[in-house]
Amino acid sequence: MEIVILEKRVFKALLENAHALVRQVEALKHTCGDYRLASWLDGEQVCRLLHISPRQLQTLRDRRSIGCTRLNRRFFYKPQEVERLLGRQEVLR
Numbered sequence: 001m002e003i004v005i006l007e008k009r010v011f012k013a014l015l016e017n018a019h020a021l022v023r024q025v026e027a028l029k030h031t032c033g034d035y036r037l038a039s040w041l042d043g044e045q046v047c048r049l050l051h052i053s054p055r056q057l058q059t060l061r062d063r064r065s066i067g068c069t070r071l072n073r074r075f076f077y078k079p080q081e082v083e084r085l086l087g088r089q090e091v092l093r
Contacts, residue, residue: 040069040076049082060085 006014041049046066047057060066061075066085068075 040078041082043075046077046082050085
């Protein structure tokens with residue numbers, strides 16, 4: 001185990017910087033509300049909305065016809081991507 005000794009003023013400055021970073025992240029969360037995962041759709045929901053199979057959805061991902069984000073082992077889709085594809089039904093076939 002390694003022990004690091006800091007002066008009190010250095011430690012306070014470090015804590016203040018950490019709190020400032022937390023405030024900045026909180027502010028970004030509020031300004032970038034569309035990136036909240038709650039508003040994104042998972043693969044099952046997308047398949048149901050587009051009336052396609054999971055394999056067809058994978059093909060759309062492979063062809064980059066639909067944008068997605070992968071978290072751990074799951075894919076998530078913006079509702080705008082699904083709406084865009086609903087307007088272009090020929091892509092789904």
